[in-house]
Amino acid sequence: MKFNFSERVPKNDDDAVGSILKAAVDPKVISLAGGLPSPDLFPVKELKKAADEVFDNDAKEALQYGQAAGYEKLREQIAKMTRERGVDCTVDNVAVTTGSEQSIDLVGKLLVNPGDTVLVEKPTYLCTLDVLRSYGAKLVGVDMDADGMRVDSLKQALKEHPDAKMLYTIPNFQNPTGHTMPNDRREALEKLLAAHNVVVLEDDPYGKIRYTGKTQYPVKHFDHTGNVIYMSSFSKFLVPGVRLGWMVADPAFMKKLLPMKQSADLHSDNLSQYIVSRYLSENDVQPHVDQICALYKKRANTMMKELDAKLPKGVTHSVPEGGMFLWVKAPETVNTVDLFKECIKHHVAFVPGAPFYPNEVTQGTFRLNFSNVDSATIKKGVDRLCDALNEFMTAKQK
């Protein structure tokens, strides 16, 4: 049987990222390529207790079919958390999803017609690019600096693409750059986009994982027209295996979202929703988050210290205030896919910058992860990386 796939399916079978992650799995290789939270801090004991109580008290409800919008009690807890971040919302604004990836997919399906223009940070989360492409989006990259998306570049993009329908942004500790937008920039950005009737998809998976600097408001805090769809998830501050995320949005959006969510998977795992809800009822999340922040801060600092000591001249790195990633910029003459192959010989891996770019790639860039590698291994990994980079750049000059 030769399957005649739809136009949504990429013709190409190249899985650049897949083959990178595969190379990074070799036990001899120190992988700074992944994007996994540290399992050492999963609250296993507390989740087990919550699960036992769900089986003892709510088993028939938790194991039965549930509601497309999600378990009501969990939605209330999410609404409360979101209000605490400065977003005006109630349970009716909240839908539980099967992780952030599904939130992005549903928003793409609901809003993007083939040919619609979607603005994204340049670079940005590569899976979002894949999802938006699968719905036929025309992707337009907007420049960033150390404070995230630049307002002047956004203005220019809106001028060149007056039909832009949506903008996707990760304002906190962006993936892949680690950059964070300050409040005044968030406000300016939202004002501009609301005036242009552009929907904002605000992706905030790392928001709670801040280990230095001052917490900023979500872009949604500055939303007075309902154009911002805020999304987050339990993956980074609790556990990712349960695949639970959420969206907070205007009632007009929710009305169309829920039937689409129902068509996607009826509802998200009910048992896990009950377990997480009980966990949230019985535990103060903040001390747990503080532990994660302390660990990641230590690892980020180790990585930056080592990079500062060893990176060749002309190579810089971002300085994240939270999250899991930092971004390295070498001269544009450095092809980081070739560098990756060299690094594998040195038994260290990262993610080359190319797949994070919507269109034209800025050469010489790559992403490093520090959340799931202990400090001693980070040191060793960065040493190998800098050795390989030094050799690579020296060989280039010859």
Added chain:
Amino acid sequence: MKFNFSERVPKNDDDAVGSILKAAVDPKVISLAGGLPSPDLFPVKELKKAADEVFDNDAKEALQYGQAAGYEKLREQIAKMTRERGVDCTVDNVAVTTGSEQSIDLVGKLLVNPGDTVLVEKPTYLCTLDVLRSYGAKLVGVDMDADGMRVDSLKQALKEHPDAKMLYTIPNFQNPTGHTMPNDRREALEKLLAAHNVVVLEDDPYGKIRYTGKTQYPVKHFDHTGNVIYMSSFSKFLVPGVRLGWMVADPAFMKKLLPMKQSADLHSDNLSQYIVSRYLSENDVQPHVDQICALYKKRANTMMKELDAKLPKGVTHSVPEGGMFLWVKAPETVNTVDLFKECIKHHVAFVPGAPFYPNEVTQGTFRLNFSNVDSATIKKGVDRLCDALNEFMTAKQK
């Protein structure tokens, strides 16, 4: 903000089925409308034990990100179950999904371009119709009889629609009719479709829930070209709350499926996959399935006995050999949406036939569920229904 939704989103906000289910929630109403398995038989104790062991032994893996294809051990168990049904397959043919709804959605996304012809039984599972419509499918209904889809009608449909790309079928205890296709018809159907290069999506959620008659092979058993995508789920014979289903398909299909699954939700709930896998390792499923079958058989027989005694002349019902539903046919002059409103006054609910039809509706039809209502309540519900139907038909004649 006025959202400019994509063309995939129905303009219409009417949610016929939603408002029916809402009316059925009134505690005074006996609902024969739902599609829920009986929670009385959920293996709560065994699942709790499995969950405890996962937390004690595999917590870091189960709570971490997993693989798009699913937890390998669970996929092996699914492959084994599928081989036992007479389908030649290995772990490489199996992908875990977030329930059957997601399997249908992914197949629609992968195969259906706007305008593509998809053949379906007439009537069929209404959520499948919604999903296929959201991808722009042109739906063509094929007639059924008590043995499921008719081969002569299928031949005619293939003649009229030589470009047909896919066929969707529920061969066992079909939703909504309860009809089952015998082996010879399955073989004839598959031979015909393979010859026409039509993909078959075989949806088998109820396959294990047979309480009379002889088990038939899946259509996939007769597949020699790889054109059949077989799908099933844990919802009906274990628990639906964990939202775990699966697909068994040709490697050429799997290759494109997995990136699309990854774009949909990265992977299905890992914790639940580990729990279900452990449950399957430690328990013999068959005695549990036998219990479900015994209970549903009793309920189906109660319903049929009561219908046979009380249905007005000219009204018939199907005789399912398994599953959760039966189908009632009144004269076509009976508008079952109007009848539904009458029945609500009599405090009983069903699902009118209309939403199960791809295009033209056969009037006078409706679906009854017997899996989640005890026998005494079924009796009372059918009495009320027959009273309402008698009054309705008598009033019509006047």
